[in-house]
Amino acid sequence: MEAAGKEEISVEDEAVDKNIFKDCSKIAFYRRQKQLSRRATYQASLDSATIGKDSTKFQIISETTKVSLLAEVYGIEGNIFRLKINEETPLKPRYEVPDVLTSKPSTVRLISCSGDADSLVLTDGKGDLKCNITANPFKIDLVSQEEVVMSINSLGQLYFEHLQIPLKQRAAKENKEDTSVDASQEDQEDLGLWEEKFGKFVDVKVNGPASVGLDFSLHGFEHLYGIPQHAESHQLKNTSDGDAYRLYNLDVYGYKIHDKMGIYGSVPYLLAHKLGRTLGIFWLNASETLVEINTEPAVKYTLTQMGPVAAKQKVRCRTDVHWMSESGIIDVFLLTGPTPSDVFKQYSYLTGTQAMPPLFSLGYHQCRWNYEDEQDIKEVDAGFDEHDIPYDVMWLDIEHTEGKRYFTWDKKRFPNPKRMQELLRSKNRKLVVISDPHIKIDPNYSVYVKAKEQGFFVRNHEGGDFEGVCWPGLSSYLDFTNPKVREWYSGLFTFSAYQGSTDILYIWNDMNEPSVFRGPELTMQKNAIHHGNWEHRELHNIYGFYQQMATAEGLIQRSKGKERPFVLTRSFFAGSQKYGAVWTGDNTAEWSYLKISIPMLLTLSITGISFCGADVGGFIGNPEAELLVRWYQAGAYQPFFRGHATMNTKRREPWLFGEEYTRLIREAIRQRYTLLPYWYSLFYRAHVAAQPVMRPLWIEFPEELDAFGVEDEYMLGSALLVHPVTEPKASTVDVFLPGSNEVWYDCKTFAHWEGARTVKIPVALDTIPVFQRGGSIVPIKTTVGKSTGYMTDSPYGLRVALSTKDSAMGEFYLDDGHSFRYLHQKQFLHRKFSFLSDVLINSCADERGHYPSKCVVEQIFVLGLKKQPSSVTTRSSDGKDEPVAFTYCAQMSTLRLEKLSLNISADWEVHVR
Numbered sequence: 001m002e003a004a005g006k007e008e009i010s011v012e013d014e015a016v017d018k019n020i021f022k023d024c025s026k027i028a029f030y031r032r033q034k035q036l037s038r039r040a041t042y043q044a045s046l047d048s049a050t051i052g053k054d055s056t057k058f059q060i061i062s063e064t065t066k067v068s069l070l071a072e073v074y075g076i077e078g079n080i081f082r083l084k085i086n087e088e089t090p091l092k093p094r095y096e097v098p099d100v101l102t103s104k105p106s107t108v109r110l111i112s113c114s115g116d117a118d119s120l121v122l123t124d125g126k127g128d129l130k131c132n133i134t135a136n137p138f139k140i141d142l143v144s145q146e147e148v149v150m151s152i153n154s155l156g157q158l159y160f161e162h163l164q165i166p167l168k169q170r171a172a173k174e175n176k177e178d179t180s181v182d183a184s185q186e187d188q189e190d191l192g193l194w195e196e197k198f199g200k201f202v203d204v205k206v207n208g209p210a211s212v213g214l215d216f217s218l219h220g221f222e223h224l225y226g227i228p229q230h231a232e233s234h235q236l237k238n239t240s241d242g243d244a245y246r247l248y249n250l251d252v253y254g255y256k257i258h259d260k261m262g263i264y265g266s267v268p269y270l271l272a273h274k275l276g277r278t279l280g281i282f283w284l285n286a287s288e289t290l291v292e293i294n295t296e297p298a299v300k301y302t303l304t305q306m307g308p309v310a311a312k313q314k315v316r317c318r319t320d321v322h323w324m325s326e327s328g329i330i331d332v333f334l335l336t337g338p339t340p341s342d343v344f345k346q347y348s349y350l351t352g353t354q355a356m357p358p359l360f361s362l363g364y365h366q367c368r369w370n371y372e373d374e375q376d377i378k379e380v381d382a383g384f385d386e387h388d389i390p391y392d393v394m395w396l397d398i399e400h401t402e403g404k405r406y407f408t409w410d411k412k413r414f415p416n417p418k419r420m421q422e423l424l425r426s427k428n429r430k431l432v433v434i435s436d437p438h439i440k441i442d443p444n445y446s447v448y449v450k451a452k453e454q455g456f457f458v459r460n461h462e463g464g465d466f467e468g469v470c471w472p473g474l475s476s477y478l479d480f481t482n483p484k485v486r487e488w489y490s491g492l493f494t495f496s497a498y499q500g501s502t503d504i505l506y507i508w509n510d511m512n513e514p515s516v517f518r519g520p521e522l523t524m525q526k527n528a529i530h531h532g533n534w535e536h537r538e539l540h541n542i543y544g545f546y547q548q549m550a551t552a553e554g555l556i557q558r559s560k561g562k563e564r565p566f567v568l569t570r571s572f573f574a575g576s577q578k579y580g581a582v583w584t585g586d587n588t589a590e591w592s593y594l595k596i597s598i599p600m601l602l603t604l605s606i607t608g609i610s611f612c613g614a615d616v617g618g619f620i621g622n623p624e625a626e627l628l629v630r631w632y633q634a635g636a637y638q639p640f641f642r643g644h645a646t647m648n649t650k651r652r653e654p655w656l657f658g659e660e661y662t663r664l665i666r667e668a669i670r671q672r673y674t675l676l677p678y679w680y681s682l683f684y685r686a687h688v689a690a691q692p693v694m695r696p697l698w699i700e701f702p703e704e705l706d707a708f709g710v711e712d713e714y715m716l717g718s719a720l721l722v723h724p725v726t727e728p729k730a731s732t733v734d735v736f737l738p739g740s741n742e743v744w745y746d747c748k749t750f751a752h753w754e755g756a757r758t759v760k761i762p763v764a765l766d767t768i769p770v771f772q773r774g775g776s777i778v779p780i781k782t783t784v785g786k787s788t789g790y791m792t793d794s795p796y797g798l799r800v801a802l803s804t805k806d807s808a809m810g811e812f813y814l815d816d817g818h819s820f821r822y823l824h825q826k827q828f829l830h831r832k833f834s835f836l837s838d839v840l841i842n843s844c845a846d847e848r849g850h851y852p853s854k855c856v857v858e859q860i861f862v863l864g865l866k867k868q869p870s871s872v873t874t875r876s877s878d879g880k881d882e883p884v885a886f887t888y889c890a891q892m893s894t895l896r897l898e899k900l901s902l903n904i905s906a907d908w909e910v911h912v913r
């Protein structure tokens with residue numbers, strides 16, 4: 001690694017020590033909310049509520065401080081409620097998170113259907129939902145079908161610190177009484193009102209205490225999910241005192257697993273699920289946030305006590321969720337479902353859907369910190385071809401630059417970057433290079449000079465440019481919250497500005513929490529100043545989001561709006577899905593990290609971020625061959641599929657572990673490429689309909705209690721169940737196959753089982769336990785090429801798995817794989833397949849799209865066909881029938897049709913008689 005100035009910059013030295021990071025006891029606003037919240041009861045003045053077209057407004061007043069808050073309740077299209085609480089007359093405006101909502105949400109007029117001075121009942125007059133507001137003490141109940149599903153502030157944890165004039169100034173004004181925090185508290189250092197110490201760091205708070213908090217009780221719910229990013233289980237756990245889930249974006253090298261500490265990104269959004277209903281709570285706040293969760297023990301009803309509802313749920317329980325944020329306002333969206341898919345749509349209505357990825361980015365990515373030079377790249381690239389392993393993208397980490405000056409190339413290592421890209425292009429492959437948000441302070445570095453001249457860096461509280469240490473040594477940090485900075489930064493990706501770049505070069509944004517090596521908790525001081533004079537504390541969690549936004553925009557602009565970007569980011573926020581992919585950062589080459597990658601990715605997926613992955617092999621350390629193979633097998637079935645390794649680890653390209661392991665890795669990667677049509681179709685569903693690509697079982701089986709806690713397996717779309725092997729020397733895995741009306745087929749052996757059972761599956765080192773759900777049709781490619789680009793014209797196959805009712809359905813999406821023509825010119829193909837009464841039909845799923853393809857379906861494989869057909873014929877759209885040869889296996893109940901030539905974009909039928 002290159003030395004930065006005199007000192008070597010090493011993340012290992014800086015980050016591995018967990019004491020660098022705070023636990024709850026070291027967070028002053030947490031301590032305050034825990035100690036002080038009980039003292040204030042709020043009362044709503046409902047008699048003076050104003051019910052307007054957009055919202056209903058009323059005051060809530062703290063009995064202790066007498067300072068009033070303004071509450072606004074909005075009804076939003078699609079069964080969403082929004083509650084905003086702010087100071088009625090703050091000393092200065094409080095931060096409201098901009099740029100996350102895709103547009104101003106359309107409101108629906110709420111009408112009051114009953115009420116008096118003590119209560120107010122609002123409804124949108126359409127559905128069955130009611131918002132029941134109680135005045136004293138202030139509380140809101142969300143009621144559906146006469147049953148309270150959620151209560152807000154029923155535990156009285158509404159907490160709102162009013163902006164105040166500092167004590168000294170207040171004393172001078174002799175106006176002590178009307179302050180919300182009494183003066184005796186002022187001297188209590190542990191409350192950290194105006195100053196907070198952490199190790200050698202002192203956070204001076206010019207605005208004083210400004211935290212907010214509120215509780216939500218979810219009735220009948222005990223399964224909660226979401227609020228990434230934590231290296232934790234998919235189902236959220238109850239938090240004990242001092243152990244809240246923390247949302248604070250931090251660079252944690254080799255993060256500990258099963259821990260609630262904040263890591264690289266934050267989505268302040270959780271989902272709750274019970275039989276019959278899914279709910280979402282989206283807490284739109286970008287400052288440091290803590291979430292406490294507490295499930296009240298379930299009460300069992302005896303049979304005689306059971307009414308119809310209780311009978312259905314058997315167990316009544318309640319989970320309380322307590323959100324606390326360091327600053328900003330309370331702005332919370334209640335997504336009322338009722339189904340998981342409704343909640344996904346509601347959340348995507350607010351924050352957008354997954355960007356449609358370019359097809360290449362669903363292939364395999366090869367990364368390492370670092371590939372040394374052009375020759376190294378050439379050899380690794382050739383290695384894939386020699387070993388007949390497909391891959392799409394080569395990656396260059398920070399060492400490719402001139403001294404970590406992004407947008408430059410190290411002239412010795414990469415003297416001719418265009419030549420290198422041409423080599424990759426000749427194989428239909430791409431290059432991704434890194435671009436971090438810190439900019440080396442160097443008067444000879446044009447990016448630095450231009451940003452400096454224009455005042456584009458985050459400032460320190462004294463008004464100068466903020467300076468912190470990162471890879472290049474002393475650096476300043478671009479203020480991506482400023483739209484002008486984003487516009488300028490986007491411009492840096494034009495081919496003329498970015499010397500040596502070509503249109504096959506894409507971008508990786510790293511260290512954008514932002515990571516500041518000698519800063520508090522390895523990040524930026526909270527009193528650094530951003531555009532609009534906002535303190536960093538207000539918007540910390542959204543910094544990385546803005547960098548990815550600007551980068552994606554830059555890549556779109558360089559193509560004059562034609563091409564889809566690919567940008568991977570480490571840090572993220574709610575809505576980051578619109579800009580590209582996310583990965584889980586610096587994991588370790590240990591089995592436990594392979595295992596936890598599944599729940600971590602499931603959590604990202606259900607919070608909108610479908611395009612996610614974990615470093616295959618584990619970033620830190622050297623995986624043994626078996627672990628590496630298992631990781632490739634798991635990664636092949638996870639959305640973003642990239643092998644990556646840190647410096648000083650042994651090289652681990654797929655062919656370095658002996659022929660047997662090469663074969664196993666090749667096979668895993670080839671399975672990925674075989675399934676690309678299915679992956680691409682799933683991403684289209686995520687893009688247009690907000691359905692996650694990788695799905696926890698509870699989403700597909702929302703009525704099956706046994707599925708709610710499963711996180712060692714998951715559904716890929718609605719057709720495939722994947723249970724990666726994550727234990728060493730495994731000879732069997734226990735696979736839970738959900739659904740009493742389902743039938744599941746082992747994709748390798750074609751053995752089948754009825755659902756609602758756990759089966760013990762024997763596994764060898766080449767087994768990837770994947771099961772196709774009866775009733776589904778999965779499109780595949782029948783031949784695999786060097787990269788996705790080689791496979792454009794290659795034939796398709798259909799894997800039809802029959803349900804217990806001998807039917808199946810599936811869909812297929814195709815476009816040019818790289819441009820926006822699918823969107824602007826409707827150049828896409830969307831087909832649906834159905835198998836019913838022994839006839840397989842290919843028909844159009846969306847008449848708006850046109851993308852004629854010459855590709856054929858050459859192979860159809862039917863699983864679960866119980867009787868041997870006497871003939872199989874194809875029928876084209878002009879009604880012509882032709883017999884086709886087939887192979888039927890009575891033992892496995894499979895039918896195989898080969899050497900077909902059925903155009904994928906045309907209507908046709910296959911009759912099995």
Ligand code: NOJ
Nearest residue numbers: 369397398510585586646
């Ligand atoms: C930290 C990232 O998490 C890692 O993937 C990368 O290799 C290093 N930074 C160096 O850029």
